[in-house]
Amino acid sequence: MKFLISNDDGVHAPGLLALYQALCQIGDVVVVAPHEEQSGSASSLHISQPLYPHILPSGFVAVNGSPADCVYLALHELYPDTQFDCVITGINSGANLGQDVLFSGTFGAALTAQLFGIPAIATSLVGHRIKGNGQDQTSHYEMAATEIVKVLTKTPILEELKRLPYHVLNINIPNVDTAEGIMGRKITRLAHSLIEKPVHHMVDPRGRDAYWLCLKKCQNVPTTEHMDTNINTPIDDSISGSPERLCQPRADNNDNNDNLVIDTDELAVAAGYISLSPVRLHHTPASTLSRFSTLAL
Template identity: 65%
Template sequence: MKILMSNDDGVHAPGLLALYHALSTIAEVMVVAPSNEQSGCASSLTISTPLYTHELESGFIAVNGSPADCVYLALHEIYRHTDFDCVITGINSGANLGQDVLFSGTFGAALTAQLFGLPAIATSLVGGGVKGTGQEQVSHYKVAANEILKLLTETPILDACKNLPYHVLNVNIPDVDSADAIKGRKITALSHSEIARPVHHVVDPRGRDAYWLSLRKRQRTLSSELSSELSAENVDARTSSIEMTDDQAVAAGYISLSPVRLHHTPTETLDTLSALVL
């Protein structure tokens, strides 16, 4: 099996390294990742300036571009003669839950692979980069990487992904000290959470207005919102078999597996708009 990996935290990120070492036990893994952090760049492509590559001693290839650039370049130039079985991105430092997938570079890189017909899985460690530092943080990524490895080896998920064109499997793993703290896996729907403070206004040392954009959500408690969040507003009636949304699953200690379909125009929407007199 051949796997292409990328991320948005940069080629030296601990999540990328942990996942590479885990997947290397079952596959030939090639890594093409941004030379520096590219969080929040979604599936943007660099088309106005050239891209440059640099091969590290590890064999990883660093690119001065976005995660989508890395996958695009890898598939069509760097490894154009390689037939990859799948593309796996991450492990992202922090959650990619709900509407965050619209902005995530980790998800955007997986999306780019799927556009060219490759099964794609985006992986994230919920809380990664926030709790603990140094060796403790690395150990958490190793736990998450081993869970991804078990997902690929103990379940038929990869074969299922191969039969789902234009889908990305978005995986979020709880940030825990050991695998014993993970209760299992849940197939989930994307949630939608209110952003606590979308823009932070500050004044820089030179007296100029500056702005930080944020996707941080309001704090929520699972016990008080579990029933209401599963209402029709959040989970479509046609997906009523879904027990939880992605954020609820992770909060309850489960690995969240959310299939996200792209480039899909709902038939009912077409019917509704077609009935209009335009």
């Protein structure tokens, strides 16, 4: 298999290296990534300035742009004749759960690949432990990378993804110390949680107002006892009294949800499961079009 990988933490990030080393065990891997961190860049493209790719001693290609820039450039200029089986982004330092995917450069790069018809997977490692330095950090990324390879080689996920246009698979590895702590895999939907404090105000040393944007979510402790370890088993969505449920958007009745697995990614990783969320993009339901067409405009 042939893989293209990128990320939003920068070309020297330990998660990218761990993913590269793990994927090299099952195929040929090309790395094109931002030369510095680009978290929160979503799927932005630099169309008003040139991009300068630079080949590092490792063979990785560093680009002065966003994650989406890297994938766009790799597919159309750097490796135009390579038929990649999948574009995989990450491993992101920290979770990309729920509405985080709207802002994530990790997810945005995967989205860019899918727009050009290439199966795409965004991967993230949940938890605060990975923010540190040293061997502990490295071992967590290596564990996550091994689990991602298992998803690719021991499940039919990739083959199914190839048959789903305009879908990106968003994978989150739970906050556990070792693989033995992982409870299994869950097919999930994206959660929606309230932002604790979207903007933080501060005054800089020169007395000027400054603002940090923040995506930190309200901390809820959802009930998870109903979860089943079978990846193909639909999960009961009736969790009465769970505060996390109060933050959920109402179900779209036009999407035929009855036979789908509808537990959230946040619930899954909180219970120690690997969350796999197939995210559909660029879809306008026919029923919604019909409903709007009846409006007097």
